[in-house]
Amino acid sequence: MMLKGKAFKFGDGISTDHIIPGKYLSLRSNLPELAKHVLEDADPTFAKRVQKGDFVVGGKNFGLGSSREHAPIVIKMAGVSAILAKSVARIFFRNAINVGLPVLICNTDNIKEGDELEVDLEAGKVKNLTNGTEVTFSKMPDIMLGILNEGGLIPYIEKYKDFVVNPGKNA
Numbered sequence: 271m272m273l274k275g276k277a278f279k280f281g282d283g284i285s286t287d288h289i290i291p292g293k294y295l296s297l298r299s300n301l302p303e304l305a306k307h308v309l310e311d312a313d314p315t316f317a318k319r320v321q322k323g324d325f326v327v328g329g330k331n332f333g334l335g336s337s338r339e340h341a342p343i344v345i346k347m348a349g350v351s352a353i354l355a356k357s358v359a360r361i362f363f364r365n366a367i368n369v370g371l372p373v374l375i376c377n378t379d380n381i382k383e384g385d386e387l388e389v390d391l392e393a394g395k396v397k398n399l400t401n402g403t404e405v406t407f408s409k410m411p412d413i414m415l416g417i418l419n420e421g422g423l424i425p426y427i428e429k430y431k432d433f434v435v436n437p438g439k440n441a
Contacts, residue, residue: 271391271419273351273372275323279383280312282329286362288312289333289341298340305347320348325389327381328355332373333362342366342373352389354378354396354407367414370422376407391415 290304291311297304309316309326326345332355333341342365345353352372366373374389376396381387385400394409413433420426
């Protein structure tokens with residue numbers, strides 16, 4: 271699974287409050303409208319500039335705070351293909367995988383705003399096409415790759431009716 275897009279760089283401590291500003295919580299039942307305000311408190315122009323396939327690049331402790339499952343949903347709805355960060359809050363990580371949004375734990379120091387990135391989820395590599403550097407991340411377990419390939423946990427369960435680790439071999 272190869273992903274390619276532009277980096278939107280954020281710092282440390284991007285919380286679910288940054289991702290979904292509290293003043294828009296009333297839009298939780300209108301996700302397309304809520305997605306228009308994604309990460310607004312961290313970068314007021316992000317939702318207008320992000321394009322399908324782009325990446326959110328964070329520092330330490332991305333997604334900390336409450337367990338708002340809407341946070342990764344609206345990031346994905348905005349067109350983001352993956353999140354790269356030095357560390358991620360555990361509940362945010364699981365919520366993101368469950369909605370089909372890859373979260374990659376890697377060193378993001380050499381990634382700058384606007385860099386063109388290419389991510390190979392299966393190989394665990396991020397190539398920065400702008401500056402020629404490459405970083406690695408831990409290879410995802412087959413079950414997570416399967417969930418991501420199906421677009422999230424619900425489509426995965428609907429298709430396989432269980433947590434089948436190697437769906438191609440067991441289907």
